Amino acid sequence: MDTAISLALLAGFCWAANIVIVRWAIQRTNSSPLAAASMGIGVAALVALSVALVSGHDAPSGSDLWRFGLVGVIAPGCSQGLFVAAIASIGPSRTSVLIGTSPVFSILLAIAFLGEDWQFKIIVGTLVTVAGGAVIGWEPNLLSRRLGVAFGLLTALSFGVRDVVARGFNNESELSAWWAGAIVLGAAGIVLTTMVGVQQRGNTISALRGALPEFFASGLAIGLALPLLLAALDRGRVGIVAPLSLASQNVSVVAMGAVVFGANERTPRILLAIMLVGAGATLVSIA
Numbered sequence: 001m002d003t004a005i006s007l008a009l010l011a012g013f014c015w016a017a018n019i020v021i022v023r024w025a026i027q028r029t030n031s032s033p034l035a036a037a038s039m040g041i042g043v044a045a046l047v048a049l050s051v052a053l054v055s056g057h058d059a060p061s062g063s064d065l066w067r068f069g070l071v072g073v074i075a076p077g078c079s080q081g082l083f084v085a086a087i088a089s090i091g092p093s094r095t096s097v098l099i100g101t102s103p104v105f106s107i108l109l110a111i112a113f114l115g116e117d118w119q120f121k122i123i124v125g126t127l128v129t130v131a132g133g134a135v136i137g138w139e140p141n142l143l144s145r146r147l148g149v150a151f152g153l154l155t156a157l158s159f160g161v162r163d164v165v166a167r168g169f170n171n172e173s174e175l176s177a178w179w180a181g182a183i184v185l186g187a188a189g190i191v192l193t194t195m196v197g198v199q200q201r202g203n204t205i206s207a208l209r210g211a212l213p214e215f216f217a218s219g220l221a222i223g224l225a226l227p228l229l230l231a232a233l234d235r236g237r238v239g240i241v242a243p244l245s246l247a248s249q250n251v252s253v254v255a256m257g258a259v260v261f262g263a264n265e266r267t268p269r270i271l272l273a274i275m276l277v278g279a280g281a282t283l284v285s286i287a
Helices: 002-026 033-055 062-077 080-090 092-099 102-113 120-137 140-170 177-200 204-235 238-261 268-285
Strands: none
Touching: 002 033, 002 080, 002 092, 002 204, 002 238, 033 062, 033 080, 033 177, 033 204, 062 080, 062 140, 062 177, 080 092, 080 140, 080 177, 092 120, 092 140, 092 238, 092 268, 102 120, 102 140, 102 238, 120 238, 120 268, 140 177, 140 204, 140 238, 177 204, 204 238, 238 268
């Protein structure tokens, strides 16, 4: 379990780096959220595949391909565009805290479909974590940007579904985290590129090429974050891994965002939300 906790915390840090990079990149490009998401996920898939190929682990079977491909279609395939749009609308710190509500979905789904037990500390810790997300969701100056809040919450839901589906498939497979990550990201990349093609109507290559310089670093961060998260889910329960990863993400994104973007990313309300998320994660980790 100690290994799962360490992997979850590292994954959260990498997700935070991605969020800050995306916000920075959005300010420097006119690319659509879908094109930006597609380019980042495409680079991430190549990173995970490269590590998988040199790792010496067994290649995936046919059942591994469809199982983890399905995970990729769910998230980040269907969620990454919403994720990028949320960051553009309400900023990295607020988006990260809203996504921190995903452990609620993860735990409820894990209890319903994976047979994980109810534990009082985990439930209380999860509720405290969600309270941190609520502090941001009802922030007065965000009322005019409700769509951004909705995007963040929908992303959180898709992440919760992803965690539970991935955990369920990990229980039935010996596939390495890097191969699993490559399949998940590859499937997501196909979904996102198809969406860009529909949106751009013949200008797909131009749209993707325009997003590459700014979102290349985002792909590197995702290419590390997702396999680390899958490895954590392979070793630990969803009810522990999901809250810890999100707590690490929230604390890291506020710290990095405050340095890169200034005072707007370290308001008292955001700091209160981070304290609640941290307290909730602590309860979960000692359960």
